Amino acid sequence: MTRIAILGAGALGSLYAYELSKVPSNSCFFIADGDRAKRLKKALPTVNGARLRAEVREPNEGSPADLLIVSLKYHHLQEALASALPFVGEQTTIISVMNGVDSEEIIAARFGQDHVVHCVALGMDALRENGKVHYTTCGRLVIGRPEKGRTDVQEDRDIGKIETVCRGSGIGLEVSDDILKSLWWKFMINIGVNQISAITGASYRFFQDRKSPAHALMNDTMKEVVLVAQKKGIGLDETDIAAWYTVLDSLGPDNKTSMLQDVEAGRKTEVEMFAGILLKLGKEVGLDLPINSFILKTILSIEGVAGK
Template sequence: MKIQKVTLIGLGAMGVFFAPQLEDFLGKENFRVLADGERKQRLEDKGVTVNGINHKFHIITPDTTGDEADLIIMAVKDTGLSKAIEDIKNQVGKHTQILCVMNGIDSENQLAAVYGWEHVLYSYMRISISMKEGKADFNPQLGKVHFGEADNTELTDRVKAVKELFEASGIKYQIDTDMRKGLWFKFMCNIGENMTCALLEVPFGAFRESEHANAIRHKAMEEVIAIANRLGIDLGEEDIKRQDARIQQIPFGNKPSTLQDLENGRLTEIEMFAGKVVEMGKELGIDTPYNWMFYHAIKVKEEKLSGRFLP
């Protein structure tokens, strides 16, 4: 299997990590961005600016047929996942593989329910990217995409094909031996950092300076660990310590996605984050008071943005 055509859906903070390098390697016709409506028009007119360089990628629409991709990279937000799953249908051929690099722990299951596991690999991102008004500035060497089968003790042909593409195009990657643990580790970090920063309206730098911010972050992460352990996922305190060290490397002023959403007047992915923890806690009989507070507090922030509390 050789990957020669790639379609990306979602040219936001995660999508720009891939787009310039894949276009450079594959060429403009073989790297395509899937979009329609106002978003298609905006990308064609204005493009996106990545590290000071403006890019106008080859745009195709969901109704494009007869030109299936070898690899689809989905970098959408949770609120757009259902539509994106429908939009990619004409891009899925007999051998197409799909990486859904969005946050959360459910997207692969949702994709596999429609297209089958033979088309879906596990994946997630570890990078902090701030994007505003079509402009993103970040160091691509400080992050990577993780992908693979659930168990990668031995690499399958489809994992090798994606690996070869990323190596050839200069995209930093990692193949976790246990991808399910990797997904849950990323989810735990998102709960601790994304939710705490959004609630307190502080950047990542707060975790360098404030024992109080870290106290909240750690307690929220412990709730995720309790749920993961009940499900047979091997997360623990050592994983919190591992993230404590990494968080020192994130630029002080960077902000996670939920805080960026609130500051830009957008609905957040709260259902996928704290909402999911609360839901699973109820199902498993595990108390999740910190995530319960995150969920309801950030819902109030969304209500405030909607103008609900104006006199």
């Protein structure tokens, strides 16, 4: 039995627990402590109308898992990693399905780089409202090592473990020879669609319409990411923006980004991880990024009005 610990029981964490639990050899559980553990033990989210087949374990119930999936909001990461410590042993593999480009670095600083496989979660459209998670597609995971070059699934124990865990679930898996470009590509997408949806209230339908102002604004915002990536030696260019449209068109038109869900629920967003980090990186390479500068101020203002 492969023991899979999931840190974060939001829309994405619930989706992965649901899909991976379909595999008979997988045993999934959520890590939580304090009041959150009590709430989850009382009632886990339902997923597409079905009950989750997963337990909730607190740190004092911890023993090393085979795989740890980190699925948290950025502002919860540092604090929550402490609760995962009892679940990480010498043979534990860790992946982050979080957005952004620096969660692996933060996790590696706590547990060691040898445990961490870089991962990008793509193409899912999970929505959580009132304790219910719904999705039409669970997308795929792109994994790899940060050193460029082909990763051998047979020789890399951690990569092989992830492949085995996902086999038989609905989750697609791809091994990337350039995972850093894949991470930046996802970063670019989130900076475009997540942030613009948070400001405009637009569902995916408006971004799928190539003639809409929301689509144009998404593109312009992503172009600033491409500029920074190229300065950092990451091989993104504007053709990678067009490559996103295939994934975008597969998403439920009326579904919403996670950042828009946060705004509508009055929760704190991840704008510091998106525009905030991009502006910091842009400054390091001497670039002015006016669109993302405006977006950061705007979303922080929205949060301020909501009292977050």
